[in-house]
Amino acid sequence: MIVLDATIIITALPKIHRALGFSTTGLSWVQSAYTLTFGGFLLLGARAGDLLGRRRVFVVGIALFTSASLLGGLAQSSSWLLAARALQGIGAAIAAPSTLALLQISFREGPERARAIGAYSAVAGGGGSVGLVLGGMLTSWVSWRWALFINVPIGLVLVVLAPGSCRSRHVDRATSTCPAPPPPHSA
Numbered sequence: 001m002i003v004l005d006a007t008i009i010i011t012a013l014p015k016i017h018r019a020l021g022f023s024t025t026g027l028s029w030v031q032s033a034y035t036l037t038f039g040g041f042l043l044l045g046a047r048a049g050d051l052l053g054r055r056r057v058f059v060v061g062i063a064l065f066t067s068a069s070l071l072g073g074l075a076q077s078s079s080w081l082l083a084a085r086a087l088q089g090i091g092a093a094i095a096a097p098s099t100l101a102l103l104q105i106s107f108r109e110g111p112e113r114a115r116a117i118g119a120y121s122a123v124a125g126g127g128g129s130v131g132l133v134l135g136g137m138l139t140s141w142v143s144w145r146w147a148l149f150i151n152v153p154i155g156l157v158l159v160v161l162a163p164g165s166c167r168s169r170h171v172d173r174a175t176s177t178c179p180a181p182p183p184p185h186s187a
Contacts, residue, residue, distance in 0.1 A: 007129075
């Protein structure tokens with residue numbers, strides 16, 4: 001969802017330009033507001049996950065990203081959209097580091113973890129390509145606003161399912177993270 005959003009909006013830019021009256025140079029800020037806040041807050045998001053618990057921080061980041069997507073889809077002015085895109089970037093920066101950290105602690109080291117990280121990488125890489133196609137389809141068939149609204153149902157599902165996503169239901173209450181899986185039993 002985070003990688004998808006970086007590209008899905010690109011194909012909507014011409015319609016956003018006309019709908020919200022962006023100047024030609026100002027239009028680049030639709031993408032820049034997201035990428036700059038994402039990059040700028042990434043380390044803060046990672047540290048927050050370390051201190052406050054990765055699952056908790058992941059859920060907060062996804063909730064912020066989802067809320068900002070809704071606000072962006074409802075934007076009535078260029079400044080409203082830019083503020084929403086900046087909030088999306090902050091939400092993404094909060095959630096992204098915890099995503100990979102949760103994968104690391106949820107799967108045993110070795111082939112199981114390698115498969116999980118491989119699947120994560122494939123989905124992230126494919127999200128960039130799919131975003132361009134999906135953004136074009138949504139913009140052409142429905143509205144540019146749906147390039148942002150599409151995140152809302154996905155984000156809501158993630159926020160609901162993430163708290164129970166640990167393989168082990170024994171959550172460390174102090175850090176709200178999944179405990180490392182037990183070592184395999186020897187025969």
